[in-house]
Amino acid sequence: MSNGSGFSPVHNTIPDIVVGRLPLYLRALTYMAEEGKATTSSQELGERLGMSSAQIRKDLSTFGEFGKQGTGYHIGYLIGQLRQILKLDDEWRVAVVGAGFLGHALTNYNGFRHRGFRISWVFDSDPEKIGEEMNGLVVQPMGELEATIQREGSRMAILAVPASAAQEVTDRMVAAGIRAILSYAPINLTVPPYVQVRYSAPVVELQHMAFYVDKALV
Amino acid sequence: MSNGSGFSPVHNTIPDIVVGRLPLYLRALTYMAEEGKATTSSQELGERLGMSSAQIRKDLSTFGEFGKQGTGYHIGYLIGQLRQILKLDDEWRVAVVGAGFLGHALTNYNGFRHRGFRISWVFDSDPEKIGEEMNGLVVQPMGELEATIQREGSRMAILAVPASAAQEVTDRMVAAGIRAILSYAPINLTVPPYVQVRYSAPVVELQHMAFYVDKALV
DNA sequence: TAGATTGTTAATCGATTAACAATC
DNA sequence: TAGATTGTTAATCGATTAACAATC
Numbered sequence: 151m152s153n154g155s156g157f158s159p160v161h162n163t164i165p166d167i168v169v170g171r172l173p174l175y176l177r178a179l180t181y182m183a184e185e186g187k188a189t190t191s192s193q194e195l196g197e198r199l200g201m202s203s204a205q206i207r208k209d210l211s212t213f214g215e216f217g218k219q220g221t222g223y224h225i226g227y228l229i230g231q232l233r234q235i236l237k238l239d240d241e242w243r244v245a246v247v248g249a250g251f252l253g254h255a256l257t258n259y260n261g262f263r264h265r266g267f268r269i270s271w272v273f274d275s276d277p278e279k280i281g282e283e284m285n286g287l288v289v290q291p292m293g294e295l296e297a298t299i300q301r302e303g304s305r306m307a308i309l310a311v312p313a314s315a316a317q318e319v320t321d322r323m324v325a326a327g328i329r330a331i332l333s334y335a336p337i338n339l340t341v342p343p344y345v346q347v348r349y350s351a352p353v354v355e356l357q358h359m360a361f362y363v364d365k366a367l368v
Numbered sequence: 369m370s371n372g373s374g375f376s377p378v379h380n381t382i383p384d385i386v387v388g389r390l391p392l393y394l395r396a397l398t399y400m401a402e403e404g405k406a407t408t409s410s411q412e413l414g415e416r417l418g419m420s421s422a423q424i425r426k427d428l429s430t431f432g433e434f435g436k437q438g439t440g441y442h443i444g445y446l447i448g449q450l451r452q453i454l455k456l457d458d459e460w461r462v463a464v465v466g467a468g469f470l471g472h473a474l475t476n477y478n479g480f481r482h483r484g485f486r487i488s489w490v491f492d493s494d495p496e497k498i499g500e501e502m503n504g505l506v507v508q509p510m511g512e513l514e515a516t517i518q519r520e521g522s523r524m525a526i527l528a529v530p531a532s533a534a535q536e537v538t539d540r541m542v543a544a545g546i547r548a549i550l551s552y553a554p555i556n557l558t559v560p561p562y563v564q565v566r567y568s569a570p571v572v573e574l575q576h577m578a579f580y581v582d583k584a585l586v
Numbered sequence: 587t588a589g590a591t592t593g594t595t596a597a598t599c600g601a602t603t604a605a606c607a608a609t610c
Numbered sequence: 611t612a613g614a615t616t617g618t619t620a621a622t623c624g625a626t627t628a629a630c631a632a633t634c
Contacts, residue, residue, distance in 0.1 A: 157580070167625075173575035177554060191591065199556055203591090204627055211593055219592040220634040237578045244574070251476045255469035256570070261554060265571045266578065305581050306574060327585055330577035332570055336395060336479060338417055346580055348573045352474070352550060353483045355566040356462070356524060357391035359548035360455045360484065362375070362564060363523050367545055385601075409615065421615090422603055429617050437616040438610040 157346040168209045174199055175206065176232045183225050191222035238266030245299065245328070247319055248310035249274035249282070249289045252334055256308055257284040267306070271298055275315075295319075299326035309333040320347075375564040386427045392417055393424065394450045401443050409440035456484030463517065463546070465537055466528035467492035467500070467507045470552055474526055475502040485524070489516055493533075513537075517544035527551040538565075 178198050182190055192203035192210075199206075210216055210228075213235050217223045233239055244267050246253050257269050272284055275292040282289045290298065298304070307328045311319050316335035323331065330346045333339055336354075339347050396416050400408055410421035410428075417424075428434055428446075431453050435441045451457055462485050464471050475487050490502055493510040500507045508516065516522070525546045529537050534553035541549065548564045551557055554572075557565050 165625075169579050170576045172579070173569075173572040174556075176575070177572070178556065181555070193591080202627065204629095205625090207591090207593065208626080215593070217592050218634055219632070220590045222591065235579070236575050237581070237583070238575060240583070242574070242578060242581075251469075251473035255473040258469045259570075261571055262574075265575070267571065267574055303585070305583065305585075306577065308570070329585075330574070330581050332573050332577070337399070338392075338396065346577045348577060350568050350570065350573065351391075352477075352526070352568065353479055353485065354391040354395070355550050355568065356460070356480075356485050356548070357394070357454050357456060357483070358388045359524065359550070359564045359566060360460060361387050361390070361453070363455070363460075363548050365455070365458070365523065367521070367523075367547075383601075411615080420603065422605095423601090425615090425617065426602080433617070435616050436610055437608070438614045440615065 157341070157343060164212055168212055171205075171209055172232055172236055175209070176229065176236070179225050179229050179232070183229060187225055189222050189224050192217070194222075233266070236266070242267045242306050243270035243302065243304055244268065245271040245273065245295075245304050245307040245323075246310060247273045247292075247295065247307055247323065248312075249276070249279045249284065250310065253308075253310040254284060256310060257287060269308075270302070270304070273298075292319075295322055296326040299323065299328060304328065306330045307332075309335055309339075311335060313337045375559070375561060382430055386430055389423075389427055390450055390454055393427070394447065394454070397443050397447050397450070401447060405443055407440050407442055410435070412440075451484070454484070460485050460524050461488035461520065461522055462486065463489045463491065463513075463522050463525040463541075464528060465491045465510075465513070465525055465541065466530075467494070467497045467502065468528065471526075471528040472502060474528060475505060487526075488520070488522070491516075510537075513540055514544040517541065517546060522546065524548045525550075527553055529553060531555045 175195065178195060192206040196203040196206050214231065216228050216231055246256050246269050249272050253272060253274070257272050262269060269287065272287050272289050273292050273295050274280060274289050279289050280291045305328060307323050309316060309319065309331055313335045316333065316337050317339060320331060320339050320341060324341055324345050329344065331339070332348050332350065334350050336351055341347055393413065396413060410424040414421040414424050432449065434446050434449055464474050464487050467490050471490060471492070475490050480487060487505065490505050490507045491510050491513050492498060492507050497507050498509045523546060525541050527534060527537065527549055531553045534551065534555050535557060538549060538557050538559060542559055542563050547562065549557070550566050550568065552568050554569055559565055
């Protein structure tokens with residue numbers, strides 16, 4: 151499936167699947183820090199995440215030597231390193247496109263902050279929605295999309311429009327400078343190779359699980 | 369990462385990664401059918417999905433011989449087969465747990481129907497929300513969770529509660545008979561091996577993409 | 587020191603791709 | 611028939627795991 155879009159992690163020798171696990175490590179480590187723990191081991195982290203300690207050590211060793219034999223990893227230090235590797239030190243300003251129920255939920259979700267992202271703009275084409283306030287932001291008309299992205303230098307967007315509008319809106323965002331899209335539209339988007347797309351598709355996830363579920367309780 | 373939860377597809381020789389692609393095939397084929405197409409080839413399908421024709425043929429051949437040399441696949445027939453394989457012929461009644469912005473968005477999303485699922489119950493613990501109507505459903509008190517799941521024989525649930533409540537609610541759902549959970553809580557859930565969990569985590573997806581995005585436009 | 591745990595190598599396991607005979 | 615495309619095999623590629631020397 152390459153990785154969902156035309157995007158291929160070119161210039162790098164680092165497996166994309168490894169990059170994709172770093173956010174999970176970061177999240178687990180952040181919880182540990184909140185619990186007041188100072189150090190952890192690949193084994194403990196592996197138990198939390200349901201994966202092998204070998205995999206965690208191998209993944210981390212792709213980026214450097216962050217641990218100490220006999221001791222394990224200093225949590226605060228490792229968090230800092232992972233944030234740096236993932237380029238989360240400066241906040242990414244993200245556009246939410248589509249202000250329906252889902253766009254509304256995303257805009258009101260406060261879990262982006264402190265994890266590297268801030269929803270900074272919301273767009274919709276519906277005159278009823280334009281001007282509405284959501285979590286401190288005012289819904290902008292879709293016509294402002296390109297100008298705003300260009301002026302503000304926004305690089306990341308979350309797509310929450312109906313499938314029928316998704317490709318057209320994507321083309322406009324990409325032309326304006328968006329380079330990473332998290333799409334909630336149930337459709338495979340076509341983008342240039344330098345643009346990343348990742349998908350969230352509840353129906354796909356449920357269908358995947360349905361395969362294994364016995365309809366009657368065993 | 370095994371596959372995210374303790375769940376491991378036991379009794380089966382079919383790779384989970386293959387099962388996970390079937391919903392994508394099904395979705396693309398459904399669009400093709402709506403466009404009025406009658407047949408397709410592994411090549412055409414592969415182009416739509418950004419994957420190789422060989423992979424599609426190999427995946428499908430895991431479950432049977434659905435195509436014809438020289439002609440390709442009859443779309444309607446293949447859709448029927450995939451729906452059957454994925455056990456989507458009867459509608460799955462799904463519980464949404466948590467009636468915040470996200471639970472609201474999920475309950476109002478009409479994309480579940482016609483794809484094998486129906487949101488049938490919504491639960492929340494907030495007295496302010498209990499009794500509220502959402503897309504024809506009335507928000508039930510969390511106290512009714514176990515009784516409803518048991519009485520109705522519900523097997524699938526969508527978890528849209530805060531991280532702090534997620535594990536406790538999960539334990540209750542599992543005890544009551546839930547066997548597949550789509551979780552929006554940013555936490556790794558612990559479940560028995562016979563329960564599946566899949567996660568939707570926008571922050572994780574954005575962090576994954578951030579690794580590859582140049583902050584300045586190249 | 588002794589025990590614990592890293593980083594790394596080599597072995598294993600699994601997934602993807604290329605190629606082609608079969609056949610519609 | 612000739613062209614197209616499947617299903618499948620074998621080769622390739624990539625990811626995970628086991629094991630252990632190094633060392634804190």
